[in-house]
Amino acid sequence: MKKIGFKLYLPGLSDYTPRNNNCIFELSKINPKMTEPVAGFSKFSKEEKIQWLSNYYLNNDPEAVKVLKQYWNREDKLQQLHDEFTENTISNFYLPFGLAPNFLINGRLIAIPMVIEESSVIAAASKAAKFWGSRGGFKATVLNTKKIGQVHFIYKGDFSKLQRFFTEVYSQLLDAVKPITKNMEKRGGGVLEVELRDKTEKLENYYQLHCNFDTRDSMGANFINSCLEKFAEVLQNEAHNYSDFNAEEKDIEILMSILSNYVPECVVRAEVSCPLDELSDDPKLDGQEFADKFLRAIRIAEVEKHRAVTHNKGIMNGIDAVVLATGNDFRAVEAGVHAYASKDGEYTSLTHASVENKIFRFWMEIPLALGTVGGLTSLHPLVKLALQILQKPSAEDLMKIVAVAGLAQNFGAVKSLITTGIQQGHMKMHLMNILNQQHATSQEKEFIIDFFRKNKVSHSSVIDQLEKIRQQ
Template sequence: MAEPVNGFSKLTKNQKIEWLAKNHFINKEEGIKTLEQYWNKDAKLQALHDEFIENTISNFYLPLGIAPNFLINQKYHTIPMAIEESSVVAAAGKAAKYWQQRGGFKTKILGTEKIGQVHFMYHGDASKLKSFFTEVEPKLYKATETITENMRKRGGGISTIELRNKTSQLDNYYQLHCTFETLDAMGANFINSCLEAIAKTFSAEAHQNSLFSPEEKNIEIVMSILSNYVPNCVVKAEVSCKIEELNEDKNLNPQEFADKFVRAVAIANAEPHRAVTHNKGIMNGVDAVVLATGNDFRAIEAGAHAYASKSGSYKSLTHAEIKDGIFKFWIEIPLALGTVGGLTSLHPLVKLSLEILDKPSARALMQIIAVAGLAQNFAAVRSLITDGIQKGHMKMHLMNILNQLGATAEEKAYFVDFYKNKTITHSNVIKEFNDLKAKNV
């Protein structure tokens, strides 16, 4: 059991590792060696990584893969994906190739509005607060002018500031609901800086205003923070083709495939237990590109799942229909992204990933990432309604099992060929591996 430690953040990196090894590692030398194996040999590059977060002891690697052949709005893209789950990149590439021959993906930005809120408590007459807000609103914009100057020059900035009465949800609770256009920046720091300036001015003006009684003047600012729920920062991606063009499945004819696919998506729209797993598959594609491009996948996840619940019930983020002989499959998803600022200009692989994507604007990146999510979902649903998800997934997982068993290159080649037309299970691979070892001995 670890002992409490004081001043840990002030220790050097090596001192932190020494403390960690002494208190937590079963084999001290082996643990330290493992951490050091993942350090970058370039000391300058390692120092850069060390400063991304606090108390850094090593780097935690994820594979960076690419999925080529994405035809989006008649332009080809190669999409970088950072993810540890086998079969995700392969599935995305397979879906890209499938739709490449059927017109590709089409995308459209539905909105780019981002949101921030000042949450405050007010004990008094709501009509007085409303009158005060009307009077003070121009001063709130003015209070942010130095912060928003550069953003305004590029066409962005604060779009609206609105007073909202939330007392029906919580006694005495109100908010200033603010909307923003942050262009190619994700904008978290920009939005939060604006909100804090707005809150400070709002509170100071209330203290001086003659409309209020002494108690009413004492507005309590609880917090000022952006929201990761951005229902008006949304992108749509879709694929469509004639039903007869859905002709690559051996077990189902095109009409059967289309009908079954639409029903599968309808089930995800009707049943939350299925919807969660259905949407998780979408986020496999989304998160992998979000991570590769240095964006905040936790924020994207939270916003997407909130959007999936906007009706009051958790539903599918994708939709499918058959109309006039045309099969159509699409997604609408909120994506608050940035291609400047943050890690985008610091992390070498993030910079390279954005280069692979031809240095997209935030709007272009929204469209690419929505396509990655739609492609992933198409591949997953297609597998589920035909061969089942495990056949392809376990083939990709086979290498992980063999690596766990310490297989040689020759043994890996043997088992890839051995399982070409066989069902793969973890226990079966172990048995066959042990049998082969025994036979060779």
């Protein structure tokens, strides 16, 4: 029997101290059947993958297998399409596809599709849209669309020689990618610039080609990476033929060629504003009092990192939901946005607010590298539908819509925090989840929902009311 031994270490001690060194587990006690790694799993059919999973990890539970299969699409063609989006597919994982209506953006009224499982996000975004729709709506402007890719390489030699070499080979780099950039250039995009950067202060012998691109309506990952790999190939080959280099300098080592998801120059601004006397819809607060509370809440997120993370997470609730619905890469967006929140050396709020001349203003500038062509946009039926709902936007239009969704979500969250508190609205939206967890009948749901129209929702209070009904 194969055995696994491990040591538990406690981080933070000056010397890592092992605890319970004799703690040994036998694989047979974890899983009596799985004793060796599976071979050729990717070549199994979907049925075979599920059977293997059932045998070794689901204790041959027919209900577990039933759950996996009940989410298969009944249309074979559509299921095959989903199967081919990724590897080793055994089922589909569904998320709610919702709609937030009444967004007035740059004078145009639109409904925004959102894919998210968290309660109250769509409700809060819709409420914020309605609030600002009667106050002039949202304004959104794309500030820049520049995207970045880098060729990372090692060069051991005289930097001045490398600079001369780069100057001489520059035109060859651009010529080499013309077959790749030809169609993009027809649409007004392409390679904007290629820059040699000396990074040896950070890492010995490390240099990079820092490249800027405009990919128009595509997110552009494949386009950028293809250009970068061609740049790397030319750089390496031409170095071998460069007469001014000695033998060591000719041997440029390409480490990697890859786009960056940090795009601080692919930025959109979204904002709202209105006179102070129109700002508050709370009878307990006038516009000035509301603005004072709101500005302090934003200021806290600007200066307090712990609050800033949660504050920005709320923004991403709105952003990610639209990014998912439109088939874009929410992981790339998340990484780039949070890096941008730290661009000045401290992690801080992405949104800002001010009052000047009795005008309240709330705004955000945020990097968003998005696409409306390529990838899933022409493959996933619901992604195609989402873009149709948005009236087939360009990438710049989508940047504006996504930024507005994030700003609206943040406004709604902060407004709740400084007035009723976040839980009142959130728990009412979460009520149905609690009832479903308790397997409430339709009659029980009807009674409970009616009861909590006038009462504060908490998990324990819902359970109590449900038990009272069932006892009666």
